[in-house]
Amino acid sequence: MNKNFVLYAAILIFGLAAPFIFPAFKVQLSILCVLIVLATTWNIQGGEMGYNSFGNILFYGLGMYLCASVQVGMFFPLAEWTESGGEKTFVHTPTQFFQGMAVGLVVAAVVPTIVAGLIGYSILGLRGHYFAICTLGLGVAAGEISGGIEIIGAGQGFTTPPFPNVGSLEARGEFFYFLSFFTLVLTFIAVRSIYSTRFKLILNAIRDNEDKAEAMGIETMKYKIIGWMISAFFCGLAGGIMGGLVGYIDSTDVAFDGREMGVFMVLMAILGGKGTLWGPIIGATIFHIFKEGFWTFFLGWQYVALGVLIVVIVIYFPEGIMGWLREKYPERFGEVVDEKDRKAQVELK
Amino acid sequence: MDFLVFQYPMITLQACLDGILLGVLFALIAYGMALQWGVMNIINIAQGDLVILGGYIAYFMYLYGIHPAWGVIVAPVIMYFVGIAIYKLVINKVVDRDLFISILATFGISILFMQLMNFAFGADVVLANSGYGTTMLFDNNVVLPNSKIFSAFISIVFAVCLVIYMKKSKLGRAIRATAQNARAAKILGVDTEKVYAATFGINAALCGVAGALISITFTIHPYMGLPYTIRSFMIVIVAGLGNLPGVAMSGMGLGVFEEFADYILGTEFRIGSVFLLLVLILVYRRFKLSRKREYLK
Numbered sequence: 105m106n107k108n109f110v111l112y113a114a115i116l117i118f119g120l121a122a123p124f125i126f127p128a129f130k131v132q133l134s135i136l137c138v139l140i141v142l143a144t145t146w147n148i149q150g151g152e153m154g155y156n157s158f159g160n161i162l163f164y165g166l167g168m169y170l171c172a173s174v175q176v177g178m179f180f181p182l183a184e185w186t187e188s189g190g191e192k193t194f195v196h197t198p199t200q201f202f203q204g205m206a207v208g209l210v211v212a213a214v215v216p217t218i219v220a221g222l223i224g225y226s227i228l229g230l231r232g233h234y235f236a237i238c239t240l241g242l243g244v245a246a247g248e249i250s251g252g253i254e255i256i257g258a259g260q261g262f263t264t265p266p267f268p269n270v271g272s273l274e275a276r277g278e279f280f281y282f283l284s285f286f287t288l289v290l291t292f293i294a295v296r297s298i299y300s301t302r303f304k305l306i307l308n309a310i311r312d313n314e315d316k317a318e319a320m321g322i323e324t325m326k327y328k329i330i331g332w333m334i335s336a337f338f339c340g341l342a343g344g345i346m347g348g349l350v351g352y353i354d355s356t357d358v359a360f361d362g363r364e365m366g367v368f369m370v371l372m373a374i375l376g377g378k379g380t381l382w383g384p385i386i387g388a389t390i391f392h393i394f395k396e397g398f399w400t401f402f403l404g405w406q407y408v409a410l411g412v413l414i415v416v417i418v419i420y421f422p423e424g425i426m427g428w429l430r431e432k433y434p435e436r437f438g439e440v441v442d443e444k445d446r447k448a449q450v451e452l453k
Numbered sequence: 454m455d456f457l458v459f460q461y462p463m464i465t466l467q468a469c470l471d472g473i474l475l476g477v478l479f480a481l482i483a484y485g486m487a488l489q490w491g492v493m494n495i496i497n498i499a500q501g502d503l504v505i506l507g508g509y510i511a512y513f514m515y516l517y518g519i520h521p522a523w524g525v526i527v528a529p530v531i532m533y534f535v536g537i538a539i540y541k542l543v544i545n546k547v548v549d550r551d552l553f554i555s556i557l558a559t560f561g562i563s564i565l566f567m568q569l570m571n572f573a574f575g576a577d578v579v580l581a582n583s584g585y586g587t588t589m590l591f592d593n594n595v596v597l598p599n600s601k602i603f604s605a606f607i608s609i610v611f612a613v614c615l616v617i618y619m620k621k622s623k624l625g626r627a628i629r630a631t632a633q634n635a636r637a638a639k640i641l642g643v644d645t646e647k648v649y650a651a652t653f654g655i656n657a658a659l660c661g662v663a664g665a666l667i668s669i670t671f672t673i674h675p676y677m678g679l680p681y682t683i684r685s686f687m688i689v690i691v692a693g694l695g696n697l698p699g700v701a702m703s704g705m706g707l708g709v710f711e712e713f714a715d716y717i718l719g720t721e722f723r724i725g726s727v728f729l730l731l732v733l734i735l736v737y738r739r740f741k742l743s744r745k746r747e748y749l750k
Contacts, residue, residue, distance in 0.1 A: 156553045158560075227732075229739040233496055233552040237686055241731040244679065248725030363564065370557065404572070411565025418558045419546045 116289070123281045130277035134349055136392045137284035138342045141291045142365070143372035143384035145338040148295065149331045150370065151378035152304060154311030155228065157332075159239025160339050161366035162246050163220060165359035167212035167340030168347035169256055172264040174211045175204035175348075183255050186262055198268040205348065212344030213337050220336035224329035231314075240362065247360030262353040280349045287345060291338050292385075298334070299381055307331055311379075363407075367414065368395075375417055377426025386425055467595045468712040474597070476708025477605040478663055478670075480701045481612055482681055483688035485659035491694045492632040492652045493548055498559040499539075500685055501678030502566035503657050507532050507664025508673035509574050512581045515668075521581035524665035525607055529658035536657025540650045548649060563678060570675040580672045604666035611662050615655070616697065628652055632695075680724050687731045690738065 123130045142164065149155050176185045180194040196204065223242075230238055256262050267276040298304060306327045309317040318324050343359070353359050360366075368391070376387020394413075399406050423431070486500055497503075510531055511524025543562060547555040585599035619625035630638040631648045639645050667673060688707055692699030707730075714726040 156556075226736040226739060230735055233556055234690075234735055234739075236553060236556050237496065237683075238732055238735040241683060241728040241735075244683070245725050245728030245732065248728060249722065252719070252721040252725065363567075367560065367564070374557075405568075407564055407568035407571075411561045411563075411568065414561025414564065415543055415558050418554055418561065419543065422550075422554060 119285050119289075123278055127274070127277075130274075130281050131349065132392075132396060134277075134281045134284040135346075136389065137281075137288040138346050138349075139368065139372060139392055140385050140388040141284075141288055141338055141342045142369040143376070143388040144291055144295055145335045145342075146369040147373045147378060147380075147384045148298070148307070149328075149335050151373055151380070151383075152299075152307040152311060153328060153331050155328065155332075156236050156370070157239040157335075158236055158362065158366055158370065159242040160335060160369060161243040161360055161362050162239075163216035163336040163339035164343035164346070164365060165243075165246060165250070165355075165361075166216045166219065167343030168353055168359045169250065169262070170215055170340070171205070171208035171212035171344030172262060172347045172353055173256060174208035175201070175265055178204050178207060186254075186256060196265045196268055198270050201265055201268045204265065209341060209344045213341040216336040216340035216343075217333045220333045221329055224332050225325065228325065228328045228332060243360055243362045243366055247356040247362065250360065251355035256353075261355075261358075264347050264351050264353060266351070280345065284342075284345050284349070287338075287341055294334075294338075296381060303327070303330075308379075367410070371414060371417065374422065374424055377424030377428075377430075380424075380426040383424055383426035390425075463595060464716065468716055469709055470595060470597060471601070472709030472712035473705045474601040474605045474708070475711065476705030477608045477701070478666055478704075479681075479684050479688060479707055480704025481608040481659060482663045483685035483692075483700050483704055484612060484615070484697070485656040485663075486682075486685040487689045487692070487694055487700060488628075488659075489652050489656040490689060492628055493544070493649055494552070495544065495548065495555045496552065496559070496686065497656070498556060498682050499563040499566060499678070500656075500660060501681030501683075502563050502570070503532060503536070503660035503678075504664040504667065504681045505673050505675065505678045506535065506566065506570060507661030508668035509570060509664075510661065511665035511668040512574075512579055512673065515581035521583055521665070521669050522603070524581070524668065525662055528661035528665040530661075532661030532664075533654040533658040536654040536660075537650050539657070540653040544653055545646070545649065563682075567675050567678060574675065576675060578672045578674045579668075581668045583669045598670065600670045604670045607666060608663065611659065612697075612701075615659070624648070624651055680727055683728060683731055687727075687734060691734060 122133055126133065142160070146157070146160055150157060173182060175196075176182055176194075179196065179200050185194060227235070227238060227242070250256065267279070306317070306322055309320070309322060310324050310328060314324055347353050347359075350358055372388040372391045373384045374387070375391055376385065377383030395406070398409050402409065421428075429436070482500065482504055486497065489495060489497060507524075507528040510528040511521045514524050514527065515521040539562065543558055544555075547558050583600045583603070585603060588597045588599055588602065589595070590597065619629065627638070627643045627648050628651065630641070630643055631645050631652075635645050638648075664673070684707060688700055688703045691703040691706075707727075710730065711723060711727060715723050718726060
């Protein structure tokens with residue numbers, strides 16, 4: 105326990121100091137924080153509960169649009185804002201900006217949670233691949249439909265409020281970095297405390313055998329919906345932050361981007377190891393470094409690389425990094441290993 | 454303007470006929486999906502991208518001065534080998550595994566294909582002009598392009614040929630046996646590995662035919678694949694595996710639905726309505742199939 109405390113303190117200090125050590129990478133670090141939040145929360149229902157969703161992008165995009173709309177709509181008419189596009193006829197004062205952002209983030213987190221709760225009962229009754237395809241459909245449908253709604257910019261996109269002029273030029277990057285880092289810490293604490301309760305065991309029981317779990321008297325539907333709502337809460341929050349960070353929202357390319365973010369969060373969790381606490385975090389970090397390297401040096405080939413990466417990871421590496429470590433060093437994970445059993449397994453191989 | 458459909462019966466008729474001709478094409482793609490889903494228990498997200506690839510083959514023939522209708526012969530031959538290659542490289546490693554693995558792996562193939570097609574053919578919306586003209590019906594009130602009639606006819610021919618082939622030939626029997634029980638088929642001397650490869654190849658070839666026809670009748674674009682996958686998935690789950698008349702009927706129904714959604718909601722909501730319909734169908738299915746559950750309180 106003591107060792108873990110030192111580790112957490114070291115990570116926290118590094119996280120707080122990071123924007124000053126690497127000032128050029130502030131935006132990248134903020135995106136990394138958002139990616140880790142997405143991967144970790146996907147893991148709650150994808151890894152622990154066994155409901156592999158492609159549709160968490162729905163909550164992410166919803167949060168993004170809601171946060172920006174609230175931020176604008178609190179002070180100015182929304183329709184005129186989106187109509188003016190890039191030309192700024194309205195300017196937020198710093199107070200308005202931060203007030204709007206705060207209220208927007210609350211809305212962006214709460215509304216997706218409610219949506220998840222409402223649709224959860226009908227969607228989470230589906231099993232296996234029906235669930236996966238259904239959520240895939242939900243994500244794409246949301247993108248296509250939001251691309252046809254005029255008040256949030258339809259096809260031409262929605263420009264989020266620009267960061268107000270508060271002294272130094274570095275303020276924007278630092279604000280968004282600390283916002284996303286704070287969200288990351290919040291997510292980590294929440295997920296970690298969830299994983300140490302009976303709730304996690306129930307989720308695992310649902311993953312391993314849902315019918316049996318039900319026969320043991322667990323109201324599986326209730327817990328599935330709660331699990332999905334927790335995911336939705338943090339996805340919405342991450343979306344709200346990302347909207348402000350990117351500064352521009354497009355229905356299919358930024359918000360409901362099933363081809364990028366929607367796949368990324370699944371891939372990051374699988375790369376790190378599904379159903380572990382640290383897996384998605386490690387996976388997201390490695391993936392982000394790989395992705396940025398590729399996006400920078402092989403521009404244009406990134407989707408080819410992404411496609412190949414998905415296939416390779418899924419076929420040859422489905423257990424992820426944590427799964428591989430667990431197989432190699434089971435003692436570290438608190439598993440009791442019988443030496444004879446291990447030798448027998450080695451011989452079998 | 455919105456509800457013009459109901460005021461003028463000719464528009465309704467036009468939408469119905471358009472939808473049916475379109476639906477036949479969807480049914481052809483869905484037939485391929487049902488085939489490989491039934492035999493290999495794999496859902497191929499890259500289905501739509503195979504369709505688009507077939508379309509580009511026909512389009513290239515058109516660019517080089519060959520009539521694109523010949524694509525109907527050439528595309529399936531090429532696509533058959535593409536399908537076998539995909540099977541050998543990826544699919545045979547995911548056949549017996551978790552379904553989610555196969556969905557994700559084919560999703561990866563889909564992204565790969567999208568981007569490779571984008572490099573090879575450019576990001577423009579293209580169509581191969583067949584120069585077939587149009588047919589006027591009912592005092593010129595209903596306009597049907599001949600290419601649509603041609604494509605529906607060819608799809609029906611291919612589907613019928615395939616059904617007969619599956620019934621009569623040795624490979625067809627082996628495929629059906631494997632679909633029923635792969636282990637028993639193996640014991641009785643069927644080389645299931647070959648059967649799987651052939652099934653995936655036939656599926657890809659069907660996609661090729663459909664793609665060539667789509668490039669003549671509609672437009673193709675590298676990123677347009679996913680809606681075709683979703684449509685065929687929807688048709689298969691509505692019809693049920695192995696129910697061929699059902700596939701044809703629900704394909705046409707989907708075509709008609711799309712045309713009406715196009716007229717009533719507007720073209721920008723067309724794809725969105727398809728995806729929403731998928732969600733609604735799945736939710737309906739879930740409530741229909743769910744047992745009544747009661748807990749001890």
